[in-house]
Amino acid sequence: MAKVLMTGNAAIGEAAIRAGCQCYFGYPITPQNELTEYMATHLSRRKGCSFIQAESEIAAINMVYGASLAGARTMTSSSSPGISLKQEGISYLAACELPAVIVNMSRGGPGLGSISAAQSDYFQATRGGGHGDYRTIVLAPSSVQELADFTHYAFDLADKYLIPVIILGDGMLGQMMEPVEFKHEAPQELPVRSRALRGAKGRPSRIIKTFTSKPAELEEINWSLFRRYQLIKKHETTFETFMTDDAKLIVVAFGIAARIAKGAIKTARANGLKVGMLRPITLWPFPSEKVQELAKSVKQYLVFEMNMGQMIEDVQLALGGNGEVSFYGRPGGVIPTPSEVYKVISRLYYQKGLK
Amino acid sequence: MDKVYTRPKSLKKAVFHYCPGCGHSVVHRLICEVIDEMNLQEQVIGIPPPGCSVFAYHYFDVDMAESAHGRGAAVATGIKRAYPEAIVFTYQGDGDLAAIGTAETIHAANRGERITAIFINNAVYGMTGGQMAPTTLLEQKTTTTPYGRDIKLEGYPIKISEMLALTKGAVYIERTAANSPANIRKTKKAIRKAFQTQIDDLGFSLVEILSPCPTNWRMTPIEAWQWIDKVMTKEYPLGVIKDITGKQDAD
Numbered sequence: 321m322a323k324v325l326m327t328g329n330a331a332i333g334e335a336a337i338r339a340g341c342q343c344y345f346g347y348p349i350t351p352q353n354e355l356t357e358y359m360a361t362h363l364s365r366r367k368g369c370s371f372i373q374a375e376s377e378i379a380a381i382n383m384v385y386g387a388s389l390a391g392a393r394t395m396t397s398s399s400s401p402g403i404s405l406k407q408e409g410i411s412y413l414a415a416c417e418l419p420a421v422i423v424n425m426s427r428g429g430p431g432l433g434s435i436s437a438a439q440s441d442y443f444q445a446t447r448g449g450g451h452g453d454y455r456t457i458v459l460a461p462s463s464v465q466e467l468a469d470f471t472h473y474a475f476d477l478a479d480k481y482l483i484p485v486i487i488l489g490d491g492m493l494g495q496m497m498e499p500v501e502f503k504h505e506a507p508q509e510l511p512v513r514s515r516a517l518r519g520a521k522g523r524p525s526r527i528i529k530t531f532t533s534k535p536a537e538l539e540e541i542n543w544s545l546f547r548r549y550q551l552i553k554k555h556e557t558t559f560e561t562f563m564t565d566d567a568k569l570i571v572v573a574f575g576i577a578a579r580i581a582k583g584a585i586k587t588a589r590a591n592g593l594k595v596g597m598l599r600p601i602t603l604w605p606f607p608s609e610k611v612q613e614l615a616k617s618v619k620q621y622l623v624f625e626m627n628m629g630q631m632i633e634d635v636q637l638a639l640g641g642n643g644e645v646s647f648y649g650r651p652g653g654v655i656p657t658p659s660e661v662y663k664v665i666s667r668l669y670y671q672k673g674l675k
Numbered sequence: 676m677d678k679v680y681t682r683p684k685s686l687k688k689a690v691f692h693y694c695p696g697c698g699h700s701v702v703h704r705l706i707c708e709v710i711d712e713m714n715l716q717e718q719v720i721g722i723p724p725p726g727c728s729v730f731a732y733h734y735f736d737v738d739m740a741e742s743a744h745g746r747g748a749a750v751a752t753g754i755k756r757a758y759p760e761a762i763v764f765t766y767q768g769d770g771d772l773a774a775i776g777t778a779e780t781i782h783a784a785n786r787g788e789r790i791t792a793i794f795i796n797n798a799v800y801g802m803t804g805g806q807m808a809p810t811t812l813l814e815q816k817t818t819t820t821p822y823g824r825d826i827k828l829e830g831y832p833i834k835i836s837e838m839l840a841l842t843k844g845a846v847y848i849e850r851t852a853a854n855s856p857a858n859i860r861k862t863k864k865a866i867r868k869a870f871q872t873q874i875d876d877l878g879f880s881l882v883e884i885l886s887p888c889p890t891n892w893r894m895t896p897i898e899a900w901q902w903i904d905k906v907m908t909k910e911y912p913l914g915v916i917k918d919i920t921g922k923q924d925a926d
Contacts, residue, residue, distance in 0.1 A: 343757050370756035374749070375782035382746035382779070386753020389740050390720075390761065394753070408743050416740070517738040518758055521717035527732040529741035531725070 323499040328464045328489065331500045332423055333358030335471035336395050338504045341421070343370045343387035343394040345380040349402045350435045351491035352425035356397065377402040381409030381422075388418040389528055391516025393475055397423035399491070400441050401432060403449075410484050411450030414545070415530040419478030419513075421471070422456075423487045425494035428653030436653030437492035439577060442630035445488050446604040453542050455549050457485045457556065458603040460575040464498035472504055479513065481552055488603060490626070492576050492655060552605055559607040560599040563589065567596030568674040570614060571665065572635050573624040574600050576655075581624050583658030584665055593669050603631070611638035620672050621645045624661060626654070644672070683707035685716045685736045692730060696896025698795065698853040698886030699728050705863045706764070706793065707735065713870060718762045720754055722747045724771040727801040731766055745776025748783035751790040762873055764791040769810040770800045773835040780839065787844025787878035791869045794836070794881055797888040798907065805891030809833040812910055817891070832910055836883045840917035846878035848916040852885040852908065854900040861913075872920050885911055 326334070333355050336344070344363050346356035356373065364371035370387070374380035380396045387394040398406060403424045413420050426441045428434035445458045457477055459470045467489060474485040512518065517526060532538050562582060564570060573581040578599040588595040598614060600607050621643055623632040628651045636645055648664045650656045669675060682688070686707040691700040710716055721739040723731035724747055732739035742750045747765035755763045765772075772780050772794050783790060799817055800806040806819040810832050814823040824832075839845050847869055851862040862884055869880035885907050887899035894902060 343753065345753070372752070372756065372786075375778050378746065379749040379779050379782065382743060382749035383753035383756070385743075385746075386722075386750040386755075387757035388753070389750070390754045390757035392757035394757065409746070412741075412743055516758075517720050517740055517754065517761075519718045519720060519761055520736070520738050525736045526738050527740070529732060529739075531729055531741055 321502055323501045325497055326464065326500050327354050327495060327497050328467045329354035329425065329494040330358045331464050331468045332397070332471045332487070333362065334502060335468040336421070336475070337363055337366070338502055338506045339472040339475040340393045340507045340510045341395050341475065342368060342392040343384070345372050345374050345383040345387070345394070345396050347374050347377045347380050347398065347402060349399045351427060351494050352397050352399050352423065354494070355423065377405035378408060381406040384420050385409050385413055385418060388413065388420050389517045391513040391518060393479070393510060395421040395423070397425065399424065400426045400429050403441060403444070407450035410456065411448070411452050411454065413484045414448070414454035414456060415452065415541070416528050417482040418484070419482055420484045421474045421478055421487065422484055423489065425489045425491055427491045428651070434653035435491060437490035437576060437655055438626050438651065438653045439490060439575060440627040440630070440651060441488065442603065442625070442627060445486050446606070446634070454545060455604055457481070457483055457552060458488050459485065460488050460601060460603050461493065462575050462579045462599070464493070464496065464500045467493060468500050468502060477556065481548060483548070483552070488575065490576050556602060557605045557607050557609070558601040559610050560601060562597040562599070564596035564598065564614060564618070566594050567618055568594045569620045569622060569665065569669055569672070570618050571595060571597045571622045571624055572600070572631070573597065574603060574631060577624055577626050580656060580658050581661055584661035587658065587662045588665050588669070591666070593666060593675070595665055595669070600631070606634045606638065608634070608638035611635060612642070615639055615642045619643050620668070620674065622665060622668055623647050625649045626656070627651050683711045685710045687734050687736045689733050691734065693727065694890045696887055696889040696899055697727070698797065698884065698888070701853045701859060702793065702795065702862070702884055702886065703731065703734050705859065705866055708863060709867045709870060710737065713867065715762050715870065718760065720761045720763050722750050722763070722765045724767045726768045726771060728766055728768070728795070729802070745771050745774070746779055747771065747776060748779040748788070748790065748792065752783050752788045755788060755790055759789070762870060764793055764870070766793045767795065768801065769794070769796045769798065769808040773809040773833050777835070780835070781842065784839045784845040784879040784881070785842040787846070789873050789876055790879065791873050792881040793866065794883045795886045796883055796911065797886045799888055799891045801888050801891055809835070812906065834911070836881065836916050839881060844878050845881065845917060846919050847872045847880040848883070849918070850883040850885070850911060850913050850916055852903050852913055854885065854887055854903040858913070875920070877920055883911070885913070
């Protein structure tokens with residue numbers, strides 16, 4: 321298929337429909353409204369599909385829970401304050417092993433914050449977010465093409481591991497327009513998931529729940545979830561490296577910040593500085609093993625995030641003291657430029673005596 | 676000899692954990708009788724709430740899933756939209772439906788979702804130990820209104836069924852009670868009609884059932900039955916609150 325020019329938000333919508341998303345439930349919040357509007361236009365009248373503009377984020381995520389119970393590929397989207405409201409439902413999805421895709425086009429916080437792009441929801445996304453011990457797979461795209469590709473991938477991962485998958489974008493990715501190619505056609509029909517609730521026809525009745533008065537039963541549920549999380553860590557950890565082979569300093573950045581950092585690293589290389597980048601694509605599971613591998617030859621790390629330092633904790637945990645970590649961050653929805661990041665890189669490079 | 680009374684097919688062979696005199700077991704049985712009589716066992720999906728009836732799935736032999744507190748109407752909406760062939764019902768208490776889940780309930784009704792709510796009104800939070808519910812009566816003593824509900828401090832008992840009746844998407848709402856053989860028979864009839872409303876694709880249906888909670892009311896089961904007649908029905912009169920099932924096509 322030829323490339324088309326689209327906003328990131330619309331690209332997610334189109335990719336979701338092509339991934340066989342049957343039910344979308346949303347609630348207006350900037351900067352992700354184009355996605356909800358895209359689904360209203362393109363999904364709501366599609367055969368066998370459903371779109372609801374819900375009365376709240378809480379209702380929307382619980383509709384997702386219901387649609388997932390019934391075996392549908394289902395999705396909701398929002399931005400930071402709305403994602404906070406959805407945490408109740410995400411915890412239930414995780415507990416009951418129900419697949420769903422949740423898009424967070426994150427914005428500045430805390431509180432009502434700003435509508436500008438930020439990365440301050442890293443902790444919330446990668447630590448479960450709601451109550452109880454659980455994880456969600458978290459994908460961090462950095463282009464409109466990746467928004468489309470990862471949306472399709474997210475539905476597959478959710479179904480494969482029976483887990484909610486978070487696409488952690490930001491206001492900038494959602495709003496910007498780029499050429500995008502859709503690699504899949506919408507399926508005519510999807511198989512019904514084996515544990516779906518569709519009435520006890522030709523089989524015993526089925527219960528989907530976690531509540532129990534026996535703590536040992538719940539402990540077993542937690543163990544079972546974490547056995548699956550180990551499997552996900554082993555098989556689904558993804559990352560991108562950029563010019564790391566001879567690097568003396570590695571920038572670690574995700575999402576749109578990685579894209580900004582890439583520009584800065586190109587300038588650094590042009591000026592003879594040996595700088596590379598590690599970009600985690602799955603924020604959970606975090607590519608700790610890759611960090612440890614890099615640490616065998618590289619001792620200096622610069623973590624760059626559009627927040628006050630959240631992913632840095634995962635980098636430090638992975639290094640275990642086996643490298644020196646510096647941080648540069650801009651919180652509140654401020655978007656730094658590549659030349660600003662280049663200045664930070666070159667200053668650090670000289671300060672650490674790498675030249 | 677003819678067997679005139681038997682366990683409904685869709686009611687599992689399990690011993691109810693409910694207190695003596697509680698209305699839940701009676702209403703569970705009624706729903707199962709209706710499911711059997713309407714031959715819906717293979718189509719029904721039920722959504723019980725957190726609360727005393729959280730274990731309803733141990734009794735109903737139909738597909739069921741747990742819901743977060745108050746979100747039953749949203750969960751049922753998601754199921755019905757994803758799989759319209761299902762007959763979906765929520766089973767909710769007064770705190771669940773009329774306090775924490777008010778928004779979900781009103782908007783599901785207003786959208787005319789093809790779902791059925793079985794609403795148990797016992798004027799208290801049961802499982803948590805008898806706290807004030809939105810439906811607690813004036814001057815009624817609960818663990819959080821130890822001096823009796825005072826309108827100046829705690830406001831009025833909420834008439835959620837009458838509120839829901841104002842939405843155009845709600846087509847059938849009736850209030851019954853589970854406190855006498857006659858009222859229990861009327862309750863069953865109402866549940867049947869509510870399911871039929873969904874089958875006929877007309878819109879949202881709800882049966883509010885005044886249900887005894889002798890434990891938290893600090894009464895004997897007989898006193899609880901009498902209290903429903905003497906006190907509770909004065910605030911919550913029994914009868915059809917809204918029925919436009921025969922008067923219009925689906926919105």
